[in-house]
Amino acid sequence: MNDAFDFGLILKGLRKEKGWTQEELANKINKESSIISRYEKNLQSPTFDTVRAFSAxxxxxxxxxxxxxxxxxxxxxxxxxxxRNIITQLIEQFREHNVITSKQLTDKQSCLLGQILAEFLK
Known part of the structure; x- marks a missing residue:
């Protein structure tokens, strides 16, 4: 199966990005962990409402x-x-200067992060 269309792989990746176990994810959407396992292994397809819950x-x-x-x-x-403007600028900066490869924030990225903190702490 093509990985780009592998719902189970996508779901597992998103869950791991959050650092959640299958049980933690299951609790968040009121399902059993065995169901999450079946989704991730593509043994069972989720309902529309479940996909919508994952999306949110x-x-x-x-x-x-x-x-x-x-x-x-x-x-x-x-x-x-x-x-929204600050967030958009920050995303653009990270696209231009990826911190994963440079290992250091640019001055513009640092400034935008400071603006985010100031704005959201109001």
Missing amino acids: LFNVSMDYLSGMERQSNISTIGLNEKQ
């Missing part, structure tokens, strides 16, 4: 979960315009 929990689109979208989304619902 992991803050990704349902298209992303199904493998139709190659990237995750970042929701800015509930943020004001200034906060």
Whole structure:
């Protein structure tokens, strides 16, 4: 099966990114951990409502979960315009200067992180 369309692989990756066990994830969506295991092994397909719950929990689109979208989304619902602008600038900076490869924040990234802290601590 093509990994891009492997729901189980995508779900497992998202769960591991959060550092959750199958049991912790199951508790968050009111399922048994054995069901999560079956989803991750592609032995069982989740219902539409369950996929929607995963989408909300992991803050990704349902298209992303199904493998139709190659990237995750970042929701800015509930943020004001200034906060959205700061977040957008920060994302652009991280795309231009990836900290994983450079191991150090640029001055612009540091400034934007400071703005985020100041804005969200108001």
